[in-house]
């Protein structure tokens with residue numbers, strides 16, 4: 001059975017599904033449909049859509065401002081559950097972020113490979129969310145058992161009108177940050193002997209490099225289209241939309257692999273010298 005939804009319609013369906021497991025199941029299904037249709041040479045139309053400003057979310061977890069989310073010692077069993085829960089929350093947001101970039105900016109004419117990349121990224125984020133849920137469940141917990149950060153969708157709202165701003169802040173800042181911190185997390189679970197979590201986090205770590213690379217690739221593509229200097233525009237957009245400086249240490253090797261050279265991110269570790277008042 002094939003329906004004739006546009007890719008944007010599919011994105012809206014995922015964004016408006018609240019339950020995490022249901023959202024990711026739909027995301028996997030649509031990604032497979034897209035892949036099969038591409039292989040057959042009959043991809044769906046991209047279409048046009050009006051995505052919700054915020055995606056549908058399950059009733060649980062309760063969303064709290066970051067300063068109200070309780071901190072737990074990362075070495076303790078509760079601390080490890082909290083860490084997996086936080087990653088599950090990030091992955092669920094990432095599923096929505098990748099479908100949202102497809103739908104939100106569907107009016108911008110892009111090569112079809114751009115859609116291949118974000119559909120693949122959304123498919124992988126869906127797997128990542130389920131891996132984290134499986135780990136939580138094997139430890140007697142589940143996604144929704146703890147509170148989670150409320151601010152996770154802010155970058156999407158801030159860049160809802162700015163395609164290049166979205167690429168700069170989401171894959172090239174937020175997902176790149178994942179490359180910096182994931183090896184340390186893997187170490188925590190290795191020390192605790194939790195092989196499931198180590199394997200899951202290694203899968204995530206391996207696949208996230210490509211998501212950052214997609215961001216860098218299409219950001220550079222748009223700079224070329226508009227005859228802009230990529231590094232300068234990147235600095236301007238990150239300072240405009242990302243409300244903090246970037247925090248070292250950076251995973252310079254994986255960032256390089258993803259097409260992010262040091263002169264893109266190091267200057268953003270400091271406030272803009274030109275904006276001092």
Ligand SMILES: [Fe+2]
Pocket residue numbers: 091094124125128204208
């Ligand atoms: Fe992910």
Ligand SMILES: [Fe+2]
Pocket residue numbers: 094121125175208211
């Ligand atoms: Fe990702």
